[in-house]
Amino acid sequence: MSESKDFLRVIVEEDLKKGKYKEIVTRFPPEPNGFPHIGHAKSICINFGIARDYNGHCNLRMDDTNPTTEDTKYVEALKDAVQWLGFKWDKDIYYTSDYFPKIYEYAIKLIKMGKAYVDSINEEQMREFRGTVTEPGKRSEFANRSIEENLDLFERMKKGEFKDGEHVLRAKIDMSAANMKMRDPLLYRIRHAHHFRTENEWCIYPMYDFAHCLSDYIEGISHSICTLEFENNRDIYDWVLDTLELEPPRPYQHEFARLGINYTVMSKRKLLELVQGNYVNGWDDPRMPTIAGYKRRGYTPESILNFCDQIGIAKANSMVDVSQLEFCIRDDLNKKVPRVMCVLDPLKVTIENYEGEEEIDAPYYPHDVPKEGSRVVPFSKVVYIERDDFNENPPKGFYRLTPEQPVRLRHGYIISCKEVIKDETGKITELIAQYYPNSKSGSDTSDIKVKSAIQWVSEKHAKKIEVRLYDRLYKNEAPEGLEDLNPNSLSIIKDALIEPAVISDKVDERFQFERQGYFYADPIDYTDENPVFNKIVGLKDSWAK
Numbered sequence: 001m002s003e004s005k006d007f008l009r010v011i012v013e014e015d016l017k018k019g020k021y022k023e024i025v026t027r028f029p030p031e032p033n034g035f036p037h038i039g040h041a042k043s044i045c046i047n048f049g050i051a052r053d054y055n056g057h058c059n060l061r062m063d064d065t066n067p068t069t070e071d072t073k074y075v076e077a078l079k080d081a082v083q084w085l086g087f088k089w090d091k092d093i094y095y096t097s098d099y100f101p102k103i104y105e106y107a108i109k110l111i112k113m114g115k116a117y118v119d120s121i122n123e124e125q126m127r128e129f130r131g132t133v134t135e136p137g138k139r140s141e142f143a144n145r146s147i148e149e150n151l152d153l154f155e156r157m158k159k160g161e162f163k164d165g166e167h168v169l170r171a172k173i174d175m176s177a178a179n180m181k182m183r184d185p186l187l188y189r190i191r192h193a194h195h196f197r198t199e200n201e202w203c204i205y206p207m208y209d210f211a212h213c214l215s216d217y218i219e220g221i222s223h224s225i226c227t228l229e230f231e232n233n234r235d236i237y238d239w240v241l242d243t244l245e246l247e248p249p250r251p252y253q254h255e256f257a258r259l260g261i262n263y264t265v266m267s268k269r270k271l272l273e274l275v276q277g278n279y280v281n282g283w284d285d286p287r288m289p290t291i292a293g294y295k296r297r298g299y300t301p302e303s304i305l306n307f308c309d310q311i312g313i314a315k316a317n318s319m320v321d322v323s324q325l326e327f328c329i330r331d332d333l334n335k336k337v338p339r340v341m342c343v344l345d346p347l348k349v350t351i352e353n354y355e356g357e358e359e360i361d362a363p364y365y366p367h368d369v370p371k372e373g374s375r376v377v378p379f380s381k382v383v384y385i386e387r388d389d390f391n392e393n394p395p396k397g398f399y400r401l402t403p404e405q406p407v408r409l410r411h412g413y414i415i416s417c418k419e420v421i422k423d424e425t426g427k428i429t430e431l432i433a434q435y436y437p438n439s440k441s442g443s444d445t446s447d448i449k450v451k452s453a454i455q456w457v458s459e460k461h462a463k464k465i466e467v468r469l470y471d472r473l474y475k476n477e478a479p480e481g482l483e484d485l486n487p488n489s490l491s492i493i494k495d496a497l498i499e500p501a502v503i504s505d506k507v508d509e510r511f512q513f514e515r516q517g518y519f520y521a522d523p524i525d526y527t528d529e530n531p532v533f534n535k536i537v538g539l540k541d542s543w544a545k
């Protein structure tokens with residue numbers, strides 16, 4: 001637990017002290033209508049985290065009251081996300097749809113109390129009658145229906161005698177309430193649609209405001225934590241539970257600020273649009289802000305948990321800079337992963353005075369990573385270096401290979417460039433170099449001063465890999481729609497070259513490609529014949545310019 005307590009934990013501790021609840025029970029209640037995103041991760045951390053910290057428990061509940069948009073595949077994605085983040089739910093997962101019979105009974109109770117009525121005005125009238133912030137609304141004539149008539153109509157709604165939209169059930173609260181949400185909110189609507197769990201059993205579905213508080217109550221939730229947009233819904237939450245005179249204790253709703261991150265969108269509706277329009281390759285595309293996307297890209301659960309911890313829990317909405325998330329993954333991988341050499345844009349270097357081959361033993365981890373392990377890096381006459389590690393007309397401060405300036409091949413020898421070979425377009429196709437036999441890393445007696453060491457691979461031994469580089473999904477900081485998508489968010493390099501141990505040793509799935517960034521063996525497309533690596537994040541915050 002972080003040292004300073006957030007406001008939710010303060011509330012929880014006060015409630016425990018007062019003896020309001022025997023046990024702290026929270027819930028994470030997603031609607032299974034899309035893959036969870038990093039905003040959901042924040043909610044998962046809060047709800048499961050509070051339950052863990054106070055020896056309570058947290059339910060994973062599918063808020064499945066909207067048959068037309070929900071699906072089992074989203075339920076699976078939600079379960080995966082919670083598990084991957086390292087949290088466990090109690091026994092089984094819960095479904096609001098399992099409470100449909102109970103919620104229906106509560107509706108009948110409200111009708112019998114004279115607190116709910118069947119309204120039959122059309123949508124347009126409904127909007128008109130609601131009034132505005134400055135003008136009170138008015139009730140429709142149907143609000144005067146007798147309890148018997150309401151009971152009869154509501155039962156016939158359930159039996160399927162009416163079409164969608166013909167009737168709704170509304171709470172009888174106050175059409176002039178300052179809080180617009182309290183102006184006789186809808187409790188039930190007719191929807192002739194197949195539900196992924198209850199199938200065709202129901203054709204009336206409870207609205208969020210009715211189903212959510214009751215589901216919380218039924219599960220014995222103590223603290224119902226949601227995002228700020230639901231602040232105005234809290235009055236209905238309280239009204240429903242109080243009006244029904246339920247056996248205490250009852251849950252209370254508390255709101256926190258939702259997470260927003262720049263350069264991306266955080267709404268399942270918008271993410272679904274990207275998936276359905278093939279703007280990305282599915283929900284787990286590594287550019288997506290979904291948990292499945294981060295997972296596939298190579299983020300670790302620890303980095304996401306750390307991020308959620310760092311951003312804290314606030315009562316005012318704010319935008320978090322994406323570089324903060326990138327910092328968290330970089331920081332985590334820096335402490336863990338092997339360092340290897342990969343050349344993304346290979347330039348051939350023939351070392352004219354070297355014959356044969358040798359094996360260089362090189363450690364996987366730097367001194368400040370408390371891990372052991374090394375691999376063999378084969379060296380031979382022809383190597384490849386990164387094209388931009390050579391410059392024929394170097395600008396000031398260029399510390400790598402030039403016709404005048406030698407450079408060290410990391411873990412190996414110092415080389416100098418003797419000749420630059422170009423094709424007819426002027427493009428450099430090969431360098432002829434010399435190596436210094438007494439300059440080998442670790443036993444260097446050459447006395448040659450070099451300013452940097454660059455990555456390289458041996459032509460004869462290197463493996464070809466595919467590398468997928470990701471840029472931000474959107475061009476602007478606060479994207480609105482598809483027009484803001486970054487057309488260059490994905491670039492694929494088909495013939496990068498990597499040292500052979502990465503493919504044969506399989507010491508890890510995540511690597512630092514030295515001087516390039518952190519990379520992850522794609523969990524789906526990677527094969528030994530066609531290895532594919534995703535760039536997780538660069539070594540430095542390259543955006544902060």
Ligand code: ATP
Pocket residue numbers: 028029030031032038039040042043063225226227257258259260266267268269
């Ligand atoms: P979206 O608008 O992205 O579809 P939602 O709120 O409709 O999000 P739900 O499936 O209802 O999605 O959300 C499940 C839980 O996750 C809710 O308690 C919700 O408050 C929380 N949640 C959703 N988005 C965020 C976010 N960006 N930051 C923090 N919590 C969030």
Ligand code: MG
Pocket residue numbers: 031
């Ligand atoms: Mg929702």
Ligand code: MG
Pocket residue numbers: 268269
């Ligand atoms: Mg939503």
